[in-house]
Amino acid sequence: MLSKVRLGVVAELLNYDWVAFSELARVLHVSNGNLGAHLSKLVDAEYVEEEKSFVNRRPLTRYRLTKKGRDAFAAHVSQLASLLKEAT
Amino acid sequence: MERIDAAQARDHIEMVDRILAESHPRLCAGGDFFVVWGVASAYITVLFHLVDIGMFAARALWSVPIVLAAAALYSVLRARSLNRRIARTSLVQREFFNVLWLTLGVTFVANVAAFRIFTGIAQAALWSIAEAIVLLYIAMHGNRRAQIAGVLVVVSLVAANFVAPDRTAYVLAAGMLAGYAGFGISELLAAE
Numbered sequence: 001m002l003s004k005v006r007l008g009v010v011a012e013l014l015n016y017d018w019v020a021f022s023e024l025a026r027v028l029h030v031s032n033g034n035l036g037a038h039l040s041k042l043v044d045a046e047y048v049e050e051e052k053s054f055v056n057r058r059p060l061t062r063y064r065l066t067k068k069g070r071d072a073f074a075a076h077v078s079q080l081a082s083l084l085k086e087a088t
Numbered sequence: 089m090e091r092i093d094a095a096q097a098r099d100h101i102e103m104v105d106r107i108l109a110e111s112h113p114r115l116c117a118g119g120d121f122f123v124v125w126g127v128a129s130a131y132i133t134v135l136f137h138l139v140d141i142g143m144f145a146a147r148a149l150w151s152v153p154i155v156l157a158a159a160a161l162y163s164v165l166r167a168r169s170l171n172r173r174i175a176r177t178s179l180v181q182r183e184f185f186n187v188l189w190l191t192l193g194v195t196f197v198a199n200v201a202a203f204r205i206f207t208g209i210a211q212a213a214l215w216s217i218a219e220a221i222v223l224l225y226i227a228m229h230g231n232r233r234a235q236i237a238g239v240l241v242v243v244s245l246v247a248a249n250f251v252a253p254d255r256t257a258y259v260l261a262a263g264m265l266a267g268y269a270g271f272g273i274s275e276l277l278a279a280e
Binding site for chain 1 (some may be wrong): 092093096097099101103104107108111149176177178179181182226262
């Protein structure tokens with residue numbers, strides 16, 4: 001999760017049940033290709049769950065944070081905070 | 089762990105703080121559900137009363153399961169459709185639906201299976217209580233219209249307790265329409 005984009009994705013998913021790919025791209029201000037690559041890594045790590053469906057014949061891909069992802073986020077933020085504390 | 093420096097760590101934490109601060113999961117009540125169930129419950133309440141006083145034949149009560157089934161089917165189909173269209177569904181939203189289905193489900197079971205305990209107009213009052221719970225739950229998450237609507241339903245319950253018996257059903261139905269369905273209409277208007 002070290003990448004800033006991946007961290008941003010997980011933070012966005014924290015308070016929501018499902019978030020659409022397009023919504024993530026919009027709020028994080030990243031290109032679809034870039035976001036897709038980061039989401040693939042998160043899905044492979046089982047931090048994020050992916051769901052693909054169709055709405056009005058248009059593909060819809062949504063993402064949800066898993067418990068593993070939630071725990072990893074908490075651990076990562078804690079490590080970042082420790083790093084900051086050591087530096088000051 | 090790959091190394092990042094303190095400046096990057098600070099930047100990452102600030103980004104997380106900003107995202108979480110801007111995240112305002114809103115409880116979307118879906119006005120049409122409330123209109124459908126408010127009208128359905130008011131209809132059933134008044135119908136039972138009119139059959140009870142002999143104004144309608146008992147066979148008119150066959151419309152009750154049809155109305156309930158139609159309302160339930162609409163709710164399920166509409167919920168599925170909405171769930172897929174919404175760009176974000178919050179955890180609060182998911183909990184709200186759990187509360188909603190639990191409250192309405194238990195009330196339905198009490199209506200159908202505890203008819204010897206909840207007799208006559210008490211059956212209708214059960215729906216008023218369920219509706220008040222749902223509205224006040226939404227109100228707890230900051231929806232002022234739901235607060236007013238919930239209070240309206242509760243007031244109708246209290247008022248129904250004290251009016252003449254031949255008016256009780258109408259007062260309860262008025263609470264269901266003004267409170268539950270009325271809240272639904274206000275949500276639909278606010279969404280436009």
